[in-house]
């Protein structure tokens with residue numbers, strides 16, 4: 001099928017590429033000329049495992065192309081996906097101006113002669129957005145155009161987006177017309193996943209409700225980790241014990257510094273805002289946000305308690321990205337942590353395998369040094385903080401790290417190091433929701 005994807009951000013670019021990979025003809029549209037030119041030359045705007053190779057292969061197979069010309073993409077393609085940003089406003093409501101702008105451009109390009117078109121909302125949007133998109137198209141398009149609006153939310157995780165897209169748990173299609181539903185099902189024919197066929201509003205709600213539930217799960221285990229610290233229990237064992245119950249599952253029960261990224265913080269806020277506007281406020285999600293903030297505060301106060309004064313202390317931080325396998329630092333807890341340490345006068349040296357450039361940009365104005373190497377990062381440091389769950393940190397040679405550092409103290413904000421290894425290497429090992437381990441307590 002011929003598919004157009006408007007917006008070449010994380011969702012648009014990876015979705016378009018994976019549609020091409022399964023055999024569709026895909027045109028990716030963006031109004032950023034420089035970005036489109038770079039993509040045409042094979043340069044990636046983001047780091048995402050396997051994406052670059054897949055783009056190159058599909059471009060050369062003639063199934064994937066990039067353009068700034070939205071109108072011709074709408075004329076050529078029977079289905080047009082909107083995948084533009086939906087950033088949060090100050091008050092937590094969702095900024096839908098990009099969606100509205102693109103809807104108007106689509107309306108301008110539609111004519112009765114080109115035949116039936118489906119406009120699909122892929123971006124995460126509040127419930128009822130699809131109806132508004134339809135109204136915009138109806139208002140601005142030529143009389144007699146034949147169009148349906150569908151919601152088809154994306155559940156990909158950054159860092160494993162290609163895998164998630166090609167192997168989805170489920171595909172959610174929200175359509176109020178059978179013709180649109182049937183055509184959308186053809187798009188997903190090459191995928192072997194159950195299709196959840198629902199109405200437009202339910203599909204929109206599924207996305208907000210799913211992300212908010214996952215954030216709730218993370219905040220739940222983080223709140224439990226605070227209790228574990230007081231009680232001398234081990235949150236990893238608690239997570240295992242409850243996670244083996246299939247009704248609960250172990251996924252997303254990793255205690256840490258809290259959730260970040262471009263989705264969870266924004267979607268929880270957006271869902272709270274929508275629920276309040278509808279007169280059914282989700283107070284529960286306010287507590288999810290409170291726990292998420294408190295997790296970083298508790299961690300910082302533990303570091304403070306250990307070092308007494310942070311001013312002029314050399315603190316090494318491993319991690320800048322909001323999670324592993326990405327260079328994305330949006331709403332990254334690692335960045336927030338570094339900012340706070342700098343504000344208190346610490347001399348921070350940070351390292352991240354992929355997010356050095358994006359991290360340095362996000363930390364502009366901060367007195368922080370970005371190291372090129374994870375071992376150089378810890379030289380003469382008085383404490384090492386692990387802020388992102390990269391595998392290479394978990395595999396670190398801790399004996400070498402100990403030799404390079406000034407004091408043997410680790411604060412593992414993601415519970416990824418082996419506590420026993422740290423202690424054998426001579427470290428005092430602090431983590432989340434577990435007892436502090438010391439060499440003399442071996």
Ligand code: UDX
Nearest residue numbers: 154155156157158252253254258259260261263322323
């Ligand atoms: C999320 C959803 O998982 C995805 O389905 C949706 O489409 C977009 O939002 P993403 O933001 O890419 O994906 O990352 P995810 O892997 O969900 O992690 C989000 C944050 O939660 C990260 O900061 C991560 O470190 C944190 N996290 C995740 C935890 O602290 N504990 C966990 O157990 C899982």
